Amino acid sequence: MELPTSDIHKMTVEEFDTAKLLINAARQRDERKYHQFPIIDIDCHHYENESMAEIVQFIEDPVIRHTGLVYSGKGTGAQTPLLPGVVGYQDMAGRVTRYPLRKTERTPADGKHRDVHLSLKWMDAMGVDYACLFPTPMLLLGLHPQAEVEVAMSRAYNRWLIEKIMADEPRIKTMLYLPFNDPEATYKMVKDFGDKKGVCGFMVVSTRYKPVHDNAYMKTYRLIEEMGKPLSFHASYNWNDQMLSNTNRFLVAHALGFTFFNVVHCANWIVNALPERFPKLKVVWIESGLAWIPWLMQRLDNDYKMRSSEAPGLKKLPSEYMQDMFYTNQPMEMPSDMSVLECTFKMIKAETQLLWCSDYPHWDMDLPSVIYDLPFLDEKAKRNILGENSRKLFDIDVSARYPNYKPMT
């Protein structure tokens, strides 16, 4: 395949192989002896749109299913009406070459789904034992103007994932996509699929315009709390958002957009005292990096001390509730002054609350070494963040790969 460049010289790639692309990751894996302890990736992705012809077969609504079949088949020349389009180019116009080359990668024809093969390939290269898989284009489904399309698509995707991907491969898990624009359908999703094999929690894509403190969600939060599984909020971006549409570079739309929505939802979650209403519900904030957390802690604490009458449900400082929450690293900011990062780790109690994730294959993915090579962490803290915290939180059985596993004390 020929990749376009800025020059007269084109770059030709004969064959794309994830294992070859990640050979330096495999070298890191071996040098750091990752085989000695479990590594759990709590946020990675696949391109479910490449399996859309299979997924739409699972749509229950016959009219929406027909629409899906048309547009996942030969199409009509128009963009599919089942996924909202949002402007953006995470691959940097082809500079991150795994995007344009992905479709050319060969996988064995052994009956296992192509996405299982592709996932295991990068997992093995990095030294990842278990991974929590999320979709990619569907991360924008919360922006779809038809709530019923989000419901239909997410139910179809979840059923497909459970039956066609996770049933085949115990190393792949998921947190179920929740169609949050429809509170009743969200509740039903948890009820219908929450206990299926491989479902280790529930995920709301943050990029939407629904307040998390709406009374309509309370019965779902209670149900999830009773099930004992975590609820996560996964960031994405919307360049068409009224504020972000003032930016003219994707760099800014991404840097701000991926924190923006989680900041709003996290603030609402706290000042409405949801941690007091659901004290056993574990909440995870995904893919907003880490730098926003100390900022929000300080902003909320400062205002709360002056305006506590507006948040009467709280029994401690907002930052103290935030220290009970869980966070994923990626995309982890690497400041030139490492003491800044060390301070962030201290403020979020990273040794118990931080969960490593790669976000692979997305452009700003993080390898395990972003944690393992930090100079201010001891071996136990590294192993906690890379796997043990997630093993405990999501109750992941690692015995198949680590029969005698004991957490480091």
Add this chain to the structure above:
Amino acid sequence: MAKTELMVCKSGELKDGDRKIIPNGKSEIGVYRVKGKLYAYQNLCGHQGGPACEGLLMAKVEEVIAPDKTYQGMRFNHNEMHIVCPWHGWEYDLETGHMVADRKFRLRKYDVVEKGDAVYVLV
């Protein structure tokens, strides 16, 4: 210590605009011939360790600002070519190996020579 000559390929196999990746111990070296000049760098990005030399070679992107300071668009500057790491897009100046966004980082550079009808890297 005297450097060892590591043969890259026959001269004719590295045409202008070509790149070869050759093994060197536990890593690799990317060797380029661009506008008649040879360059060689370790295939290891200073960010997270990506195979930088396996990425695209792209011209530097510049902003076009008019004398009245208004923005007029962007253009490629083909006098400054960048090695782009395929993992995350970190860009390195082909001439020096410096990472263009933060010059604290750079690719390890190797001397490269053409002798007879072959190209060699000195390691």
